[in-house]
Amino acid sequence: MSLLLIGALAFPVLFILMLLRVPIGLAMLLVGGLGYLSIRGGGPLLAHLQTGPFYTFSNYSLSVIPLFLLMGQFATQAGLSRALFNAAQSWLGHRRGGLAMATIAGCAGFGAICGSSLATAASMGQVALPEMRRHRYAGGLTTGVLAAGGTLGILIPPSIILIIYAILTEQNVASMFVAALIPGLLAVAGYIVAIHIIVTLSPSAGPVTVKASRSQRIKALYETWPVLFIFSLVIGGIYAGVFTPTEGAAVGAVCTGLLAYARGRLNKATFLATIQGTAGASGMIFLILLGADVFNSFLALTQLPVAAAGFVQAMAWSPFVVLMAILGLYLLLGCMMDSLSMILLTIPVFFPIIAQLDFGLTPDETLIWFGILALIVVEMGLITPPVGLNVFIISTLAKDISMSETFKGVLPFLLSDLIRVGLLIVFPSLSLGLLR
Amino acid sequence: SLGNTAEITLRAHHFLPATSTVHTVLVEPWAKKVEAESKGRIKIELYPSMQLGGKPPQLFNQVRDGVVDIVWTLPGYTAGRFPIIEVFELPFVSGSAKATTLAMQTFAAQYLQDEFKAIHPILFHAHAPGTFHMKGQSIQTLEDLKKLKIRAPTRVTNNLLTSLGATAIGMPVPAVPQALSKGVIDGALLPYEVTRSLRVHELTDSHTAIAGSRGIYTAAFLFAMNKTRYESLPDDLKKIIDDNSGSKIAEAIGAAWDKAEEPGLEAARALEHTFFEIRDEELDRWKAATQPVINAWVKDMDKKGYPGQAILDTARQLVERHSTPK
Amino acid sequence: MSLITRLANGTAVCGGIILILLALMTLVSILGRALFSMPVPGDYELMEAGCAIAAFAFLPYAQVTGHHIIVAFFSRHWPATVCHFLDTVAHLTFSFIAALLFWRAAHGGLNFYRDGDTSMILAIPVWWAFPAIVFCLAVLILTCLQSAYSSWQQLKTHPAGSP
Numbered sequence: 001m002s003l004l005l006i007g008a009l010a011f012p013v014l015f016i017l018m019l020l021r022v023p024i025g026l027a028m029l030l031v032g033g034l035g036y037l038s039i040r041g042g043g044p045l046l047a048h049l050q051t052g053p054f055y056t057f058s059n060y061s062l063s064v065i066p067l068f069l070l071m072g073q074f075a076t077q078a079g080l081s082r083a084l085f086n087a088a089q090s091w092l093g094h095r096r097g098g099l100a101m102a103t104i105a106g107c108a109g110f111g112a113i114c115g116s117s118l119a120t121a122a123s124m125g126q127v128a129l130p131e132m133r134r135h136r137y138a139g140g141l142t143t144g145v146l147a148a149g150g151t152l153g154i155l156i157p158p159s160i161i162l163i164i165y166a167i168l169t170e171q172n173v174a175s176m177f178v179a180a181l182i183p184g185l186l187a188v189a190g191y192i193v194a195i196h197i198i199v200t201l202s203p204s205a206g207p208v209t210v211k212a213s214r215s216q217r218i219k220a221l222y223e224t225w226p227v228l229f230i231f232s233l234v235i236g237g238i239y240a241g242v243f244t245p246t247e248g249a250a251v252g253a254v255c256t257g258l259l260a261y262a263r264g265r266l267n268k269a270t271f272l273a274t275i276q277g278t279a280g281a282s283g284m285i286f287l288i289l290l291g292a293d294v295f296n297s298f299l300a301l302t303q304l305p306v307a308a309a310g311f312v313q314a315m316a317w318s319p320f321v322v323l324m325a326i327l328g329l330y331l332l333l334g335c336m337m338d339s340l341s342m343i344l345l346t347i348p349v350f351f352p353i354i355a356q357l358d359f360g361l362t363p364d365e366t367l368i369w370f371g372i373l374a375l376i377v378v379e380m381g382l383i384t385p386p387v388g389l390n391v392f393i394i395s396t397l398a399k400d401i402s403m404s405e406t407f408k409g410v411l412p413f414l415l416s417d418l419i420r421v422g423l424l425i426v427f428p429s430l431s432l433g434l435l436r
Numbered sequence: 437s438l439g440n441t442a443e444i445t446l447r448a449h450h451f452l453p454a455t456s457t458v459h460t461v462l463v464e465p466w467a468k469k470v471e472a473e474s475k476g477r478i479k480i481e482l483y484p485s486m487q488l489g490g491k492p493p494q495l496f497n498q499v500r501d502g503v504v505d506i507v508w509t510l511p512g513y514t515a516g517r518f519p520i521i522e523v524f525e526l527p528f529v530s531g532s533a534k535a536t537t538l539a540m541q542t543f544a545a546q547y548l549q550d551e552f553k554a555i556h557p558i559l560f561h562a563h564a565p566g567t568f569h570m571k572g573q574s575i576q577t578l579e580d581l582k583k584l585k586i587r588a589p590t591r592v593t594n595n596l597l598t599s600l601g602a603t604a605i606g607m608p609v610p611a612v613p614q615a616l617s618k619g620v621i622d623g624a625l626l627p628y629e630v631t632r633s634l635r636v637h638e639l640t641d642s643h644t645a646i647a648g649s650r651g652i653y654t655a656a657f658l659f660a661m662n663k664t665r666y667e668s669l670p671d672d673l674k675k676i677i678d679d680n681s682g683s684k685i686a687e688a689i690g691a692a693w694d695k696a697e698e699p700g701l702e703a704a705r706a707l708e709h710t711f712f713e714i715r716d717e718e719l720d721r722w723k724a725a726t727q728p729v730i731n732a733w734v735k736d737m738d739k740k741g742y743p744g745q746a747i748l749d750t751a752r753q754l755v756e757r758h759s760t761p762k
Numbered sequence: 763m764s765l766i767t768r769l770a771n772g773t774a775v776c777g778g779i780i781l782i783l784l785a786l787m788t789l790v791s792i793l794g795r796a797l798f799s800m801p802v803p804g805d806y807e808l809m810e811a812g813c814a815i816a817a818f819a820f821l822p823y824a825q826v827t828g829h830h831i832i833v834a835f836f837s838r839h840w841p842a843t844v845c846h847f848l849d850t851v852a853h854l855t856f857s858f859i860a861a862l863l864f865w866r867a868a869h870g871g872l873n874f875y876r877d878g879d880t881s882m883i884l885a886i887p888v889w890w891a892f893p894a895i896v897f898c899l900a901v902l903i904l905t906c907l908q909s910a911y912s913s914w915q916q917l918k919t920h921p922a923g924s925p
């Protein structure tokens with residue numbers, strides 16, 4: 001059997017294992033390991049496994065992940081999601097659909113200090129869900145807005161997926177964060193417009209609430225100062241180059257931890273919950289990283305990535321056709337997979353293809369721009385059926401709303417995502433402008 | 437074609453990108469030459485940028501354990517494991533890339549056999565002496581170094597900078613440009629070979645080199661093959677590897693690394709930077725200041741049961757011999 | 763809580779505390795670098811090694827709490843017995859992989875001990891990280907076996923074919 005065939009077969013085998021309820025990280029480890037074994041024999045694989053996992057985990061660029069997760073956990077304990085939602089509610093609540101808009105604004109604020117979608121959805125869900133239910137918001141709008149708003153956790157920097165993408169493509173993490181900024185704000189605007197259209201078409205879906213007084217608004221806004229402070233310090237510090245992303249995440253974790261402590265929110269139970277939340281999410285991510293390391297080493301051995309790039313080059317398709325095909329594939333994969341696994345699995349194959357396409361940008365710009373497009377599309381996977389992790393998280397919080405209702409509820413937001421992707425393809429400077 | 441009839445496939449792995457000096461000057465041309473001389477019986481697959489997995493410090497074990505067949509790496513990445521070859525990294529031991537590389541071949545036969553017995557070395561080599569690339573602060577005397585934050589690549593350079601009174605900051609090379617532009621470091625000690633691709637020349641304004649034929653620091657490189665794999669080759673193919681190993685290629689590779697300095701130096705000149713040289717009495721003061729680093733190394737070697745002073749003297753004599761133009 | 767679950771909890775808490783200490787060390791290093799030109803020596807390598815230990819310490823906890831992502835959509839409508847059977851097989855496979863990682867890491871640690879690898883700046887022996895890592899991997903084997911056992915128990919308590 002030719003090596004290329006082995007490489008190409010690995011993907012269907014991987015999907016079959018996933019369907020058979022094998023955890024994704026384990027499936028990659030298994031298929032990668034067996035593939036490696038079939039090409040190189042047992043000796044090299046056993047030798048690689050002696051120190052390979054240790055070196056995979058002891059990577060300075062990856063240390064940022066558990067630290068950002070810790071920061072998000074402390075931020076939840078410090079009650080920042082509540083402060084953010086209250087502020088947004090006091091400014092937007094009196095509008096039709098205002099609580100849903102406030103949820104989006106709150107998610108965006110929380111996303112500015114949290115690098116993970118799931119944590120953002122879960123954290124804001126605990127605060128916003130009871131409020132929207134109390135004011136009799138429609139079920140699908142309530143859960144749909146939370147599931148979609150959760151994706152802002154990744155779309156707005158800091159972002160764990162962007163960090164992984166930057167490592168895989170040898171791009172600067174700070175540049176990736178800057179390139180994600182305007183697309184992230186566009187996402188917020190697009191979601192708010194989507195809510196506006198929903199409540200215009202169906203006014204009972206998002207009733208108005210009491211208008212807050214000017215002083216209440218100012219006070220509520222003031223309460224969010226720690227978010228602004230920590231975001232400026234961490235993301236500002238990373239962008240200004242005062243410290244590395246890992247150092248920024250460490251500073252952020254210490255700041256949010258101190259804040260939670262100063263507010264009297266840290267006791268033995270909440271401290272334990274913080275560590276456990278970090279441990280669970282980190283353990284999940286690091287198993288996927290371990291699986292991807294072995295899988296991608298195997299894939300390189302088959303020379304499939306090189307062959308795929310050569311094939312695309314020989315076909316001489318228009319760069320935009322290739323781009324659309326890749327983004328379309330991401331949408332399809334996103335129905336099944338989580339965003340991290342998708343990026344880790346596909347970027348080693350797509351990276352050499354994208355790097356040689358000419359979109360009238362410099363090679364670095366092409367990779368950054370593609371990274372932002374890929375980020376948006378893989379994040380859509382978190383809210384597309386059948387496997388949408390954000391929808392699952394919200395469903396565990398809102399047991400009275402059926403999952404199919406939630407999946408219907410996210411449709412307008414998916415549409416808004418697609419429009420944003422189109423805008424970014426037509427106007428790359430929306431993402432690259434701040435870097436030039 | 438011949439490629440399909442190859443009887444031996446060798447996989448070569450290293451951590452730098454395909455655009456790096458090592459890939460374009462050493463690994464790729466070497467592979468092509470060996471393939472051609474074997475008339476297609478050997479095929480060499482190239483995997484830059486750690487494509488076969490792992491981190492740079494793993495490369496040595498990868499070639500030792502047969503995870504891959506050929507690697508290019510820095511023995512210094514597995515710190516503490518190859519103390520003898522470290523002698524070339526000590527202050528004022530190395531010379532031009534060519535001189536150091538030539539010296540290393542003779543030295544290897546005498547002192548490195550045991551240290552690298554687990555693998556089959558193809559070539560030991562080194563880069564041209566490093567230069568201080570500074571932003572805002574120029575270095576002309578020992579006193580100028582006080583309190584300056586300078587990026588150090590290895591433990592020896594870390595100790596070297598500390599002995600000179602500077603603050604050594606350890607960070608990965610790719611982080612250097614940003615650290616420079618934001619003032620996290622005041623400068624970096626690097627060969628010009630890497631300054632252009634890192635755009636260090638755009639971020640600095642003065643450069644301080646050491647006068648004479650001795651360098652303040654270099655890094656020792658290792659290009660090596662798995663031992664069992666090498667020994668399993670038929671004699672005629674073994675000979676092709678041998679004909680492209682050690683002293684057969686040392687001069688060309690050393691000269692190529694010296695030449696690789698030029699674009700970076702030209703780029704800095706084009707920007708009308710200022711250039712300084714440490715010479716004469718000032719150089720003597722630097723040598724005196726860094727002597728403790730050398731003494732500590734000799735003492736450490738003695739403790740490990742190696743003739744530290746003799747190794748140091750040999751390395752110096754060999755570099756000296758190859759530094760004198762014939 | 764079973765002893766194994768408590769063990770997994772314990773390693774997770776140790777990993778979390780290491781992570782918090784690393785964050786504090788980093789803050790001290792940044793301040794030292796900015797104010798006194800004096801960063802914590804070897805801060806990068808401490809972060810790398812510490813984070814690696816923490817990551818290994820988190821693996822058993824993620825397993826015991828079911829954090830690992832499973833694509834459960836298609837199997838949703840399958841009989842419960844089939845799902846429990848598949849889960850038992852998956853957990854047993856993970857136990858096997860964990861045992862493999864445990865065995866190789868033990869060798870890796872011994873190799874580092876024998877070869878004398880040290881960290882770049884602080885010259886700390888690399889093998890020092892391995893007793894903790896090997897211990898975490900041992901706990902991982904136990905947690906995977908425990909998960910396999912509990913899936914197997916569920917399989918036995920469900921009458922065949924019932925959802």
Ligand code: NA
Pocket residue numbers: 110111112113114115116152153154155156157158159
């Ligand atoms: Na974020």
Ligand code: NA
Pocket residue numbers: 334335336337380381382383384385386387388389
């Ligand atoms: Na999905």
